[in-house]
Amino acid sequence: MSEVGLTGVVKRYGAVTALAGVDLTVPAGALTAVLGPSGCGKTTLLRCLAGFERLDAGEIRVDGRTVAGGGRHVPAHRRRIAVVPQEGALFPHLSVAANVGYGLDRSARRGERVDEVLALVGLAGYGDRMPHQLSGGQQQRVAVARALAPRPSLVLLDEPFSALDAGLRAGLRHDIRAALRADGATGVLVTHDQGEALSVADRVVVLRTGRVVQAGTPSEVYREPADPWVAGFVGEAVLLPAVAEAGRAATPLGLLPIAGGVPDGPVTVLVRPEQVRVVPGGSSGAVAATVLRHDFHGHDALVALRLADGTRVTARVWDPGEPVPVGVEVAVAVAGAARAWPAQPSGAPVPAVMIG
Amino acid sequence: MTATTTGVGPARTGPARSGVPAGLRRLAPRPALLAASTAAVAVALVPLVYLGVRTAEAGADRIAAELWTSRVGLLALRSLALAAVVTAACVLIGVGAAWLVTRTDLPGRRLFAVLAALPLAVPTYIAAFAWVSTVDRLEGFWPAALVLTLCSYPYVFLPVAAALHGADPAQEEVSRSLGRGGWRTFTDVTLRQIRPATAAGALLVALYVLSDFGAVSILRADTFTRAIFIAFDLGFDRTGALVLSCVLVALTVLLLGGETLTRRRGARYARLGGARRPPLRLRLGAARWPALAALVGVAALALGVPAVSLARRLAAGVSRPGALTEVLAAAGNSLTFSLAGAALTMLLALPLGLLTARAPGPLATALDRLAYLAHALPGVVIGLSLIFFGITVAYPLYQTRWLLALAYATLFLPLAVGAVAGAAGQAPPGLEEVARSLGRGPWTVLRTVTLPLTLPGIGAGAALVFLTGMKELPATLLLRPTGTDTLATELWTNTAVGAYAAAAPYAALLVAISAVPTWLLVARSGLLEKEDRR
Numbered sequence: 001m002s003e004v005g006l007t008g009v010v011k012r013y014g015a016v017t018a019l020a021g022v023d024l025t026v027p028a029g030a031l032t033a034v035l036g037p038s039g040c041g042k043t044t045l046l047r048c049l050a051g052f053e054r055l056d057a058g059e060i061r062v063d064g065r066t067v068a069g070g071g072r073h074v075p076a077h078r079r080r081i082a083v084v085p086q087e088g089a090l091f092p093h094l095s096v097a098a099n100v101g102y103g104l105d106r107s108a109r110r111g112e113r114v115d116e117v118l119a120l121v122g123l124a125g126y127g128d129r130m131p132h133q134l135s136g137g138q139q140q141r142v143a144v145a146r147a148l149a150p151r152p153s154l155v156l157l158d159e160p161f162s163a164l165d166a167g168l169r170a171g172l173r174h175d176i177r178a179a180l181r182a183d184g185a186t187g188v189l190v191t192h193d194q195g196e197a198l199s200v201a202d203r204v205v206v207l208r209t210g211r212v213v214q215a216g217t218p219s220e221v222y223r224e225p226a227d228p229w230v231a232g233f234v235g236e237a238v239l240l241p242a243v244a245e246a247g248r249a250a251t252p253l254g255l256l257p258i259a260g261g262v263p264d265g266p267v268t269v270l271v272r273p274e275q276v277r278v279v280p281g282g283s284s285g286a287v288a289a290t291v292l293r294h295d296f297h298g299h300d301a302l303v304a305l306r307l308a309d310g311t312r313v314t315a316r317v318w319d320p321g322e323p324v325p326v327g328v329e330v331a332v333a334v335a336g337a338a339r340a341w342p343a344q345p346s347g348a349p350v351p352a353v354m355i356g
Numbered sequence: 357m358t359a360t361t362t363g364v365g366p367a368r369t370g371p372a373r374s375g376v377p378a379g380l381r382r383l384a385p386r387p388a389l390l391a392a393s394t395a396a397v398a399v400a401l402v403p404l405v406y407l408g409v410r411t412a413e414a415g416a417d418r419i420a421a422e423l424w425t426s427r428v429g430l431l432a433l434r435s436l437a438l439a440a441v442v443t444a445a446c447v448l449i450g451v452g453a454a455w456l457v458t459r460t461d462l463p464g465r466r467l468f469a470v471l472a473a474l475p476l477a478v479p480t481y482i483a484a485f486a487w488v489s490t491v492d493r494l495e496g497f498w499p500a501a502l503v504l505t506l507c508s509y510p511y512v513f514l515p516v517a518a519a520l521h522g523a524d525p526a527q528e529e530v531s532r533s534l535g536r537g538g539w540r541t542f543t544d545v546t547l548r549q550i551r552p553a554t555a556a557g558a559l560l561v562a563l564y565v566l567s568d569f570g571a572v573s574i575l576r577a578d579t580f581t582r583a584i585f586i587a588f589d590l591g592f593d594r595t596g597a598l599v600l601s602c603v604l605v606a607l608t609v610l611l612l613g614g615e616t617l618t619r620r621r622g623a624r625y626a627r628l629g630g631a632r633r634p635p636l637r638l639r640l641g642a643a644r645w646p647a648l649a650a651l652v653g654v655a656a657l658a659l660g661v662p663a664v665s666l667a668r669r670l671a672a673g674v675s676r677p678g679a680l681t682e683v684l685a686a687a688g689n690s691l692t693f694s695l696a697g698a699a700l701t702m703l704l705a706l707p708l709g710l711l712t713a714r715a716p717g718p719l720a721t722a723l724d725r726l727a728y729l730a731h732a733l734p735g736v737v738i739g740l741s742l743i744f745f746g747i748t749v750a751y752p753l754y755q756t757r758w759l760l761a762l763a764y765a766t767l768f769l770p771l772a773v774g775a776v777a778g779a780a781g782q783a784p785p786g787l788e789e790v791a792r793s794l795g796r797g798p799w800t801v802l803r804t805v806t807l808p809l810t811l812p813g814i815g816a817g818a819a820l821v822f823l824t825g826m827k828e829l830p831a832t833l834l835l836r837p838t839g840t841d842t843l844a845t846e847l848w849t850n851t852a853v854g855a856y857a858a859a860a861p862y863a864a865l866l867v868a869i870s871a872v873p874t875w876l877l878v879a880r881s882g883l884l885e886k887e888d889r890r
Contacts, residue, residue: 077795082794085790089786102804146794152794
């Protein structure tokens with residue numbers, strides 16, 4: 001178990017700045033997800049950690065020992081930081097057991113460690129297979145076992161589930177989370193999938209254009225996003241312009257209490273769709289809305305609504321039963337407190353979210 | 357013709373090396389590899405540079421006198437006409453045969469896939485010799501065109517068959533679903549999918565015809581290569597030979613330039629993920645009989661005639677005593693010359709192949725193109741310039757096997773570069789990074805990951821260069837040490853004096869040996885895979 005710290009890490013490729021001063025702490029024994037849209041620098045961050053790239057500025061420490069920065073560059077093979085690449089990248093000429101034993105020394109290879117980590121990832125008895133005899137998901141499991149085998153200071157997972165189909169992905173990521181935990185490994189998972197980051201990581205670090213915009217537990221990042229962009233990136237968000245006064249904001253959805261402090265004046269208010277409830281007409285604080293669309297998801301449904309002033313909002317309806325007919329007028333109310341940030345100066349748009 | 361590489365993980369954006377300015381690093385990643393590649397291309401371009409220098413020495417008046425003659429114009433026209441006729445015929449036969457074996461339910465199509473590729477094992481001078489010894493007084497333009505077509509259509513067949521085999525059937529299915537019939541789908545979708553492969557194959561054929569020496573000599577078709585050889589061999593007319601060589605080089609550059617232009621307009625045809633499905637095969641029905649007859653006819657002309665002719669000559673017996681030891685001596689010389697050539701070629705190809713695979717960019721592309729330029733030069737020209745080079749600059753090399761090895765390296769460098777680049781693709785940088793992240797140092801990674809994955813491909817490239825060297829005739833004729841004969845030169849000498857029976861054993865041995873890399877090419881193209889995986 002090792003703590004990893006980054007201070008002011010900068011990495012440029014020619015005129016492009018991929019990392020613009022990243023400060024980050026990866027706690028020992030936990031899984032930290034680095035979450036961001038395509039091109040935010042998350043893969044560069046991982047390559048800098050692994051030692052495949054040299055820093056242009058800043059410092060990386062593993063257990064207090066500087067591995068990069070200040071003229072030092074510990075080469076990748078001396079860092080004890082193992083990677084699990086996107087496609088697994090198993091050595092095609094080696095058996096599963098030889099792949100897993102690759103990072104072990106000669107005596108350890110004959111010991112029980114290979115079988116132990118294969119069992120951890122649920123592939124006990126697969127040692128004699130060749131990589132091409134495995135399915136995509138199995139290959140990823142072997143890649144994780146191979147990274148865990150030498151007990152590295154840190155395991156880096158580079159979108160390891162992105163090439164797998166959705167059903168397989170959910171099962172695999174929880175198995176791998178369990179394997180990392182059982183082995184006491186410290187992990188960094190790079191991903192653009194906010195569901196993946198929120199569901200498996202102990203900590204989530206949100207990266208945008210080479211900078212950390214927020215770091216915290218998954219629920220902090222979801223409930224208390226640092227800004228409207230993070231709010232929209234980590235989940236469905238209803239963002240409304242409003243005016244705040246004494247801890248309450250006047251919005252098209254009514255007068256809402258604001259969690260946390262915000263100065264009086266124009267603000268941007270965040271309401272999550274699950275806070276928007278369809279209520280019986282005439283309830284106190286309810287406003288009228290017209291149903292525009294009804295997206296059924298099985299366990300819940302997202303209902304698109306238009307308020308009387310034309311504002312569009314989304315409500316998450318649990319156990320929808322019968323679909324709400326499109327065009328019908330309903331009453332909606334907001335449950336719980338909203339988040340708010342001082343409004344951006346007029347004309348400055350919220351940064352667009354790129355999903356890729 | 358371009359080497360494609362596959363990579364796992366993110367693209368390498370130039371490893372940072374402290375002390376090297378960022379701009380320079382972007383322009384020239386991997387300085388050591390780049391330097392070695394530049395040196396390799398420089399060596400390969402020695403004959404070309406030397407040709408230019410020596411020709412210029414003759415002076416403008418002399419060059420003009422040699423150049424502006426009706427004979428040069430006639431030679432140029434005839435060479436180009438031969439290239440055009442043979443290329444058109446090869447495209448027709450190559451694409452047709454490829455489509456039949458990959459996209460129809462033709463009976464015995466895997467056998468025909470092998471048969472259609474096998475003429476690659478027959479050097480043109482052996483095919484020409486077989487035809488001349490079968491049909492009396494066969495000579496001139498059209499017989500040369502026939503023999504060259506039969507020998508070189510596999511250059512179109514192999515890439516097109518591989519492209520058809522690998523093409524995404526979904527595109528054709530989409531076209532059908534949008535209301536286009538079978539024939540319009542073939543012309544609008546399938547033919548476009550295989551256009552890059554067809555163009556690359558056609559270019560190879562055209563270059564091959566321009567540089568061919570054996571067939572046109574034996575069939576007495578007057579083209580540049582034959583004229584150059586006669587000018588040099590009979591009259592020691594150096595200036596004439598040099599000027600004719602320069603014109604041939606100019607024609608070659610013209611062809612290469614034309615191909616580059618069409619390539620720029622053609623898009624890259626990427627497959628969008630997903631598993632490969634076997635394409636739907638067209639039911640030929642009654643049409644399969646004419647189709648079969650066509651394939652059998654081509655195989656009979658391309659393979660049957662040489663086989664029967666060689667067998668008849670062999671059965672007639674080797675007339676002179678001691679002939680067997682001569683054949684073995686010639687085979688031994690062929691082997692050692694080709695071995696030296698393959699060794700030197702691989703040495704030069706390694707840095708360039710690694711550079712194109714690992715640090716692609718404008719510089720790597722430029723070096724690769726320059727190497728192709730030397731490859732497209734006819735063996736006669738390479739041989740001639742290296743003779744002058746050996747006499748005046750590198751006399752210790754003259755009359756040794758190393759000058760011949762240099763000629764082979766110049767001629768076959770792109771073959772080896774392609775093999776090295778393809779092999780490097782088998783060990784993508786992502787794999788090496790994983791190995792390093794597991795605590796293995798650079799040398800251990802090289803020994804345990806890179807070499808085990810790349811050696812088979814590099815070895816196959818070396819074998820290909822080695823066996824192509826065995827087939828090479830004109831440069832070998834010009835550069836072999838005096839009194840030393842190889843299979844190819846013995847064959848040529850004997851045919852030149854009409855001693856067909858004496859030539860037959862050399863020819864048979866050469867074809868037998870050349871069949872090995874041909875088989876390798878067919879097997880690697882994936883055409884022989886069992887197709888029913890359902």
